[in-house]
Amino acid sequence: MPLPSSGDFFEVLDRHRQSLLDSVEDRVGEDPETVRSDRRSRSDVLLAIENVIQGVVSSLAKGEPPALTIDNRTLWRNIRFDDSVGLQMVPNCTVSRVRSDSFKSTQRFALILKVISMIYKMVQSNTYATKRDLYYSDTQLFGSQRVVDTIINDISCMLMVPRRSLHVLSTSKGCIAGDLSYVEEDGTKVNCTCNSTGVLVPSNVYGIKNLISAAKFVLIVEKDATFQRLLDDDFCNKLSPNIMVTGKGVPDLNTRLLVRKLWDTFHIPIFALVDADPHGIEIMCIYKYGSVSMSFEAHSLTVPAVRWLGLLPSDIERLNIPKDVLIPLTKLDHNKLIGMQKRPYVVCQPHWKNEMNIMAKSMMKAEIQALTSLSSDYLSRVYLPSKIQFGGWI
Structure with missing residues (x-):
C-alpha cells in the first residue's frame, strides 16, 4: 500500500x-478547591512545611503524641472521574493518620519527617536532588527506593504541593x-x-x-x-x-x-x-x-x-x-x-x-x-x- x-x-x-x-473547555471557571497551580513559589512550599512542623511541635507542647494526616490516594472510593481531566481525588476524601505513638506507623512517621527536612533544606537553598539521591543519602534508614518514592508522593499530596515544587527530581x-x-x-x-x-x-x-x-x-x-x-x-x-x-x-x-x-x-x-x-x-x-x-x-x-x-x-x-x-x-x-x-x-x-x-x-x-x-x-x-x-x- x-x-x-x-x-x-x-x-x-x-x-x-x-x-x-473545539472540545477543549475553558478551565478558568473550574473549582479552585480542586485545581492547584502547576508551580508553587518557594515561600509557599516553605510555609506549607512549616505549618506541618508547627502542628507537630504544638502536639508535643500539649503532651500529645503528634500525628500526620495523609489522604488515602490509592483507594478508588476517593476518586472521581471527569472526562475533561481524568481521574481526580475528591475534595473530602478519607484519610489515614500516621501516628508517632503507634508501633505500626512510628517508623513511617519518622521517615516522613526526615524527608520533609531534606526537602525544606533544598527549597530553602534552591537546590535539587533526585529521588535516587535521597535514597542513597541513607540506604539503611530507608531500606528501599520504593519507600522513598512513596513518601515523596505522600508529602506532595499532604502539602498540596506539586512534586516538582518540592525540588525532588525523578531519573x-x-x-x-x-x-x-x-x-x-x-x-x-x-x-x-x-x-x-x-x-x-x-x-x-x-x-x-x-x-x-x-x-x-x-x-x-x-x-x-x-x-x-x-x-x-x-x-x-x-x-x-x-x-x-x-x-x-x-x-x-x-x-x-x-x-x-x-x-x-x-x-x-x-x-x-x-x-x-x-x-x-x-x-x-x-x-x-x-x-x-x-x-x-x-x-x-x-x-x-x-x-x-x-x-x-x-x-x-x-x-x-x-x-x-x-x-x-x-x-x-x-x-x-x-x-x-x-x-x-x-x-x-x-x-x-x-x-x-x-x-x-x-x-x-x-x-x-x-x-x-x-x-x-x-x-x-x-x-x-x-x-x-x-x-x-x-
Whole structure:
C-alpha cells in the first residue's frame, strides 16, 4: 500500500486537530478547591512545611503524641472521574493518620519527617536532588527506593504541593524523537531530529523552554523495542513531521509531564500505539486519564485528548493476523480486563468497550510485533500511515 498523499494526510490530521481544539473547555471557571497551580513559589512550599512542623511541635507542647494526616490516594472510593481531566481525588476524601505513638506507623512517621527536612533544606537553598539521591543519602534508614518514592508522593499530596515544587527530581527512563527542539533549563539546546536512537526525556520537564516543532501529530509508543524499530525504519521522516514518545512500558512521571507539555504547547493530535492486551490498554489510560495513586496531580499530568490508534483487538481479525502469533489471555489478564471494563472512563467509551469485548470473547491478545508476521516493515509502511490517513483511531 502506498503512503497517503501529503494533502490527504494533513487534511485528516488538521480536521482532527480542529475537533480537539473545539472540545477543549475553558478551565478558568473550574473549582479552585480542586485545581492547584502547576508551580508553587518557594515561600509557599516553605510555609506549607512549616505549618506541618508547627502542628507537630504544638502536639508535643500539649503532651500529645503528634500525628500526620495523609489522604488515602490509592483507594478508588476517593476518586472521581471527569472526562475533561481524568481521574481526580475528591475534595473530602478519607484519610489515614500516621501516628508517632503507634508501633505500626512510628517508623513511617519518622521517615516522613526526615524527608520533609531534606526537602525544606533544598527549597530553602534552591537546590535539587533526585529521588535516587535521597535514597542513597541513607540506604539503611530507608531500606528501599520504593519507600522513598512513596513518601515523596505522600508529602506532595499532604502539602498540596506539586512534586516538582518540592525540588525532588525523578531519573527519566522515557525517550523522545522526531520534529522537536527545545532548550533545557541550563541552556543546553536539544534537537530530537538529529538523534537516531531518541533523546532521553529531561529530568526537569518544566524547566525546558523554546519548544519548536512543525509536527502534525504525536505518537505515544508503549514499548522501547517498537520505538527503536520505528526509528530504524525512518518512520519520523517517512511520515513527517511527527514526534514519537515512549515511556518504555508504564510511563514515569517525567514522560507523562512531557506528553502533557507537548499537548499544552502545540495542541496537535496525540495517538497511542500499545499492545492489544489489558496491560497495554492500561498504559494508554495512564497517559489519557491518569493513575489512582497520582490522581491528586491529574490536572497537570493527564491528556484526555489521547486517542487509541492501535493495536486494536478488531485489527487482529481485520488484518488476518496468523493465529500462531497470538497469545492466549491468562486468568490474570482476563480478570484485569473484566475489572477495567467497570472503570468509569471505560463505561463512557462505547468503542473501547466494544474492543475489550472482542478481546474477552476471543480470549486472545497480541503484541504490536505481531504485525511483523505480515511483513517486516508492515507497521511503519502500511499500518500506521493507513490508520492515520483514514482516521482509524477511537
